[in-house]
Amino acid sequence: MEEGFIVKALSGYYYVENNKGDIYQCRGRGLFRKQNISPLVGDYVQFEQHDHNEGYIYDILPRKNLLVRPPVANVDQAFIISAVTQPAFSSVLLDRFLVLMEFHGINPIIVFNKVDLLVEHEKDEWKEIQQCYTSIGYDTFFVSAKTKEGISSFMTRLKNKLSIVAGQSGVGKTALLNALDPSLELKTGEISNHLGRGRHTTRHVELIHLGDGLIVDTPGFSSLEFDGMEEQMLDTCFPEMRTRKDECKFRGCSHRKEPKCAVKMAYENGEISPFRYEHYIAFYEEIKKQRRY
Numbered sequence: 001m002e003e004g005f006i007v008k009a010l011s012g013y014y015y016v017e018n019n020k021g022d023i024y025q026c027r028g029r030g031l032f033r034k035q036n037i038s039p040l041v042g043d044y045v046q047f048e049q050h051d052h053n054e055g056y057i058y059d060i061l062p063r064k065n066l067l068v069r070p071p072v073a074n075v076d077q078a079f080i081i082s083a084v085t086q087p088a089f090s091s092v093l094l095d096r097f098l099v100l101m102e103f104h105g106i107n108p109i110i111v112f113n114k115v116d117l118l119v120e121h122e123k124d125e126w127k128e129i130q131q132c133y134t135s136i137g138y139d140t141f142f143v144s145a146k147t148k149e150g151i152s153s154f155m156t157r158l159k160n161k162l163s164i165v166a167g168q169s170g171v172g173k174t175a176l177l178n179a180l181d182p183s184l185e186l187k188t189g190e191i192s193n194h195l196g197r198g199r200h201t202t203r204h205v206e207l208i209h210l211g212d213g214l215i216v217d218t219p220g221f222s223s224l225e226f227d228g229m230e231e232q233m234l235d236t237c238f239p240e241m242r243t244r245k246d247e248c249k250f251r252g253c254s255h256r257k258e259p260k261c262a263v264k265m266a267y268e269n270g271e272i273s274p275f276r277y278e279h280y281i282a283f284y285e286e287i288k289k290q291r292r293y
């Protein structure tokens, strides 16, 4: 039996790459079929070759995590792309992406794209926004898909990881993938907008080798709902709260109205950014409300 990982799934076939970089077109067999588990792109599998480039998958190794849209397993990190402008930056949207990644056990990296559109006096303001996130512990950097500024530091972050890109429509996800690897020739915004939201749903998912790592060719998290989350676990998705919550007086403190709350104290003395705390409260209410139905 050989080991490899699935780089592509298409029409009932799984394309499994071994550690030499050879790819085998495989069908599923064995135990996992009885258990009704389907192999996913990103899965580590045990397979057996039965022809020169064909084979059968017999087992799926335990997954670190799993995404539904796009269907990918074992994602290490997500580049959350925001544009500094066009579309206007939304910290609440960025925080929503961050929470979703934290919830899925995926390390988020914050990317601010389109820096070529910033005028000099706006740059200081952006340094402050960056500082907010770096102080929480997030890796945060600026790029331009247009001028290629920052592309090499993007590239180095791909090494030895399975990455995904995520972000609102129009922030430049496709343009960045093309800037990282011009041979991809993925179609950007202008054309796809006419096709509407269905664009990514009809495409199959594929892993691409890029900068000594792997990247999913389809943007992730098209749905930004807090599905499957409980409000009690939300504080663990905010690193600056996660590290403080054990100092709250009450176990299971929701950091809203309870006395002697370490999170609220940190917010009140300026150690936690007001907008982050406000987003926590808004998400908390949203999850609570959604769970009532």
Ligand SMILES: Nc1nc2c(ncn2[C@@H]2O[C@H](COP(=O)(O)OP(=O)(O)OP(=O)(O)O)[C@@H](O)[C@H]2O)c(=O)[nH]1
Residues within 6 Å of the ligand: 113, 114, 115, 116, 117, 143, 144, 145, 146, 147, 167, 168, 169, 170, 171, 172, 173, 174, 175, 176, 187, 188, 189, 190, 192, 219
């Ligand atoms: N000035 C400038 N424009 C950019 C940059 N990156 C992308 N754009 C433009 O922004 C628009 C949207 O880019 P896309 O790459 O299609 O954005 P996307 O995030 O893939 O969008 P969806 O496919 O809708 O999710 C296009 O017109 C790009 O040319 C950049 O760094 N600078």
Ligand SMILES: [Zn+2]
Residues within 6 Å of the ligand: 245, 248, 249, 253, 254, 255, 256, 258, 260, 261, 262, 263, 264
């Ligand atoms: Zn608290």
